[in-house]
Amino acid sequence: MEIDHFSSTALDFKGVEVCYEYDTIREVVFQGKHNFSEIELMGEIDTLPTTDNRKGSNFFKDQNQQQLQESKVDNLMLEEVNFDPDMQQKPTQLFHEITGLKKHRVAGSEAVEYNKQVPPSLTSLELLRNYGSRFKRVIEQNISTLSNTETYLDHQKMSTEEIIRVAGASYVQYSAHWNDSFCLSMHPYGLDLGSLSEEETSEIELAQFLLAAAERVGCQQYERARRLLLHCEWNSSASASPVQRVIYHFSKALLEKIYKETGRVTTFKGPENNKEIELIQKMDTCNSLICHQKIPFNQVMQFTGIQAIVEHVASETKIHLIDLGLKFGVHCIALMQALVERQDNCTVEIFKITAIGLNTCKATIEETGKRLTNFAESLSLPFSYDAVFVTDIAEISEYHFEIGEDEAVAVYSPYFLRSLVSRPRCLEKLMRVIRNIKPIIMIVLEVEANHNSPSFAKRFIEALFFYSAFFDCLETCLKQEIECRMTIEAILSEGIKSIVAMEGEERTVRNVKIDVWRRFFARYRMVETAFSEPSLYHAELVAKEFAFGKFCTVDKNGKCLILGWKGTPMHSISAWRFL
Structure with missing residues (x-):
């Protein structure tokens, strides 16, 4: 599939912030073995x-x-x-x-x-x-x-x-x-x-x-x-x-x-x-907005990830986004704008979002769905929103997702998988479910650190x-x-x-680096795909727009991007497809 490159206007974060503030949609800044009994x-x-x-x-x-x-x-x-x-x-x-x-x-x-x-x-x-x-x-x-x-x-x-x-x-x-x-x-x-x-x-x-x-x-x-x-x-x-x-x-x-x-x-x-x-999920919208506006990492990674999704669905008319970490949906707004402004005149017949969340986050995710629906209507974008709520992520199965015929599925995982490293069986099950869904691309945002040593x-x-x-x-x-x-x-x-x-088992925060995720994803026949040169260029431009963006470093590690602060690696963003 030929990938079309899009201009930065399709993902203008200044424009997003206007809608972002108007709709009060805010995003928190954080977010070979077959049996995964060890990482x-x-x-x-x-x-x-x-x-x-x-x-x-x-x-x-x-x-x-x-x-x-x-x-x-x-x-x-x-x-x-x-x-x-x-x-x-x-x-x-x-x-x-x-x-x-x-x-x-x-x-x-x-x-x-x-x-x-x-x-x-x-x-x-x-x-x-x-x-x-x-x-x-x-x-x-x-x-x-x-x-x-x-x-x-x-x-x-x-x-x-x-x-x-x-x-x-x-x-x-x-x-x-x-x-x-x-x-x-x-x-x-x-x-x-x-x-x-x-x-x-x-x-x-x-x-x-x-x-x-x-x-x-x-x-x-x-x-x-x-x-x-x-x-x-x-x-x-x-x-x-x-x-x-x-x-x-x-x-x-x-x-x-x-x-x-x-x-x-x-x-x-x-x-x-x-x-x-738990504290991240309870973080109020005001603080989330401040983080989004003043800390460069989130916007740089959102831009890069959404741009990659847009490029991989360039010729698709039915697009389904499965979001593993939806909270206030800022990245969804950026994706909607980019789909509407596609340069190839390929009309979107339907854009669907399925949000995955715990029952404790039900009110926030449902409210976000209403706001995204209103925003899609303002763009005249055919839109469908669904939310899957579970008591525990281990309950997730492919039957929770209604995948229509000829739909191009993309998965967006912002700082979600890290929460399951301490629960390997749950993580393994989730990855099998995602593989069975057969997405054309999966975007993974993670913390770039080794905090999982014994x-x-x-x-x-x-x-x-x-x-x-x-x-x-x-x-x-x-x-x-x-x-x-x-x-x-x-x-x-x-x-x-x-x-x-x-x-x-009490040690729940177990961040691992991109090389570890590469080894893990390889077990599910996932292949890393590179970000386009326009994505890399505009990611650096987004960082420079921040008051202290000069301290935010954007480096390549193989095909993924590593974002750092004054040279210290902090976050990784990578794109994956399934063989």
Whole structure:
């Protein structure tokens, strides 16, 4: 099928926003094995040897050696996580099996824990080395581009993630000399960057305390970790600078992990109870609108995804969109406009939307259906709207969808599949249903992060840098929208808590990167399709229209797009067809 390229006028987001505000339709900014009993995880960690040979310092040494052996077979260093509930283990048992350290034991009493000075040994040190080395290269490149009379810090204030990177690199370099009552704030690179501000120095030191606490949690030294975290909590706040806010939320998550590990908190929540998703669904329309208008990610991804759908149904007259994450339907408005303005004079006989939703979201989805119906009438576009409501997504089957003859079906999945990674059987069933529907294209929007490792250390470090970039984005884009920003950060806090504090079935936030999704989709004979050059070009134009769009990066990863903030990957959008 020849794909027709459409001009940007068909997807003019300024025009969409006019209708968007008029109809009060708003969109939240977030949103080879045949049996999916496990999901593969990607790692990109340089395995560097530890130099400290004292007792306790080799906590993850065996793991590094094992990774080196695995890398000879597969340079991607895959990890596999068993999600079978019958195979779930206690976190402490999981740590011992992951590391392979059969002889490693942590002191069982507080008296021993107080007196035993175990040097830092967390796998995070290897991760931090990797992050720190990348930061050093960036700094050196920036310095080389400046004049002799400028310094990097004069040129641009350090971002939230850069401060965390400096803290991490410094902690790695001086971890052998760390004392719980003080930290070393020496700059780890010896570069002439000028003097750090008092605020930046303080935040770097505070971040080092957080890393030290995570180190001790990883070694099960809970009392020492708790004292460090109390220092973090005392010197941070949910309403202060973005660095302090990140440290505050991660400290809370680490404390909850300690309480769970020591039996002070015993409440079990099943995988169906996803507090992060619940808060996203309850987010009010006003905050959703603010996010849509001021944070570039959503509009860039919506434009790219809708443009791809339009191109793949260019010659179709009966079009059916199955939406897995419909809330306020902004992307549907853009699609309607594009279909009406198709340049090939191919009249649309019917455009159908089937929305999938839980019963708890019924009122919102039904109201959205009414608004979309009114909007379609204003465009004289033949339109049909249907909504499928279920108590649990596991109930979905192909019989819920009324697919007419000669209908071209497209599936739009905005941040939906990530919510099912913790429920592999449910995810597997949904993918079989979608395959049986035989869509001509499926657009998938997902979080580009690895938060699904069985290793607490890896999850903590990956999450720390990811959320540091996220909080930096919110601080920049929503500086004047404090209430909205705090609402979003409350949602992010639940994600942090799930990643850091939870284990087993309770860990519901399990974001994985595009390479993992590629392996998973391959099981269902799905083939990735590239976005057209016009789509890529206009996606970058959409980003540049935002006040801080220059910080939003749009990069290609194979055939998909990766959107980032100041170079840190944040989101992915990919297009798929079924063989």
